[in-house]
Amino acid sequence: MENMQAIRVKEFGGPEVMRLEDVPTPKPGPGEVLVKIKAAGVNPVDTYLRTGAYAYKPVLPYTPGADAGGVVESAGEGVKGLKSGSRVYLAGSLTGTYAESALCKVSQVHPIPPHISFSQAAGINVPYATAYRALNQRMSCRAGETMLVHGASGGVGVAAVQLGHAMGLCVIGTASTERGRALVKEAGAHHVSDHSKTGYLTEVLNMTGGKGVDVILEMLANVNLNNDLTILARGGRIVVIGSRGKIEIDPRLAMGQDANIHGMSLMTVPEDDLYSIHCALVAGLENKTLNPVVGVEIPLKDAARAHIDIMKPGSYGKIVLIP
């Protein structure tokens, strides 16, 4: 049987538990597709899963990763419309994407247009699906509204800024570095602010002429949720996308503004909503309103370094692994 290289996690723990090993290359069964991985996307959730302390625990041993760009190698019985050699992005897989190949259900494989590189394709699934779900399916954003992307320089943030700009929202994005803020501006934000600077919330409020923001996409709720309530317009809504701990909030701030606080998880999106999300993302890639930004490419064997780097401040688009 032919072998491939893949990152394997045999015990939960720190980044060092990820090791590159030879494993058998999977064969596609009925309704399955084997994809040769050219680049794999790294997401914060990959690090949470690796520790074993997340709500969902993978079965050991496993290969991490839900995102990738690559080409179809072979397809199982009954698969139509995906030819060997087709350029695709993956929205999850059956065997993990930190590998030379991944076995997928046909519904996890989506086409990419010629101008999108494989590394860009590795930055589509989790970031763009999350941002699309937040803006459209959870917040029902409307053109003309003001949206704060609180943490706009990383994977989800850049995606949200591009989507918001394309939809006609007034977009404010935050980042802690000058390089990050330049990226957020390039992605289409009308205003940028620095979430590491004292007084930036007043700056954000002033950007709205004192009215407050209609929608907040929150990447670090355990730090920001109470503050968000102080810069919300009346009837405004917050969607919690990221949180790494607990926070005490003053509910009176929510009462005074008729505020709405929502949560969301990409892991619980129903199949039909997921189908709709990927149809929209494919269209956005084709019409060039969506353009994933790759900050750094790291060899697959150094996946541990990618897991350390993604948890550091100073985000700049996506970190991708190259097999």
Ligand code: NAP
């Ligand atoms: P990422 O690429 O690592 O980016 C992290 C972002 O958070 C950066 O823009 C970073 O800005 C920003 N940030 C850091 N400190 C902040 C602060 N005090 N206030 C506001 N923003 C701050 O991660 P990502 O892929 O964009 O994901 C963002 C978060 O959402 C993560 O916690 C992730 O686990 C979560 N997430 C959740 C879902 C879901 O289904 N709910 C899906 C995807 C992601 P600087 O680096 O410039 O400081």
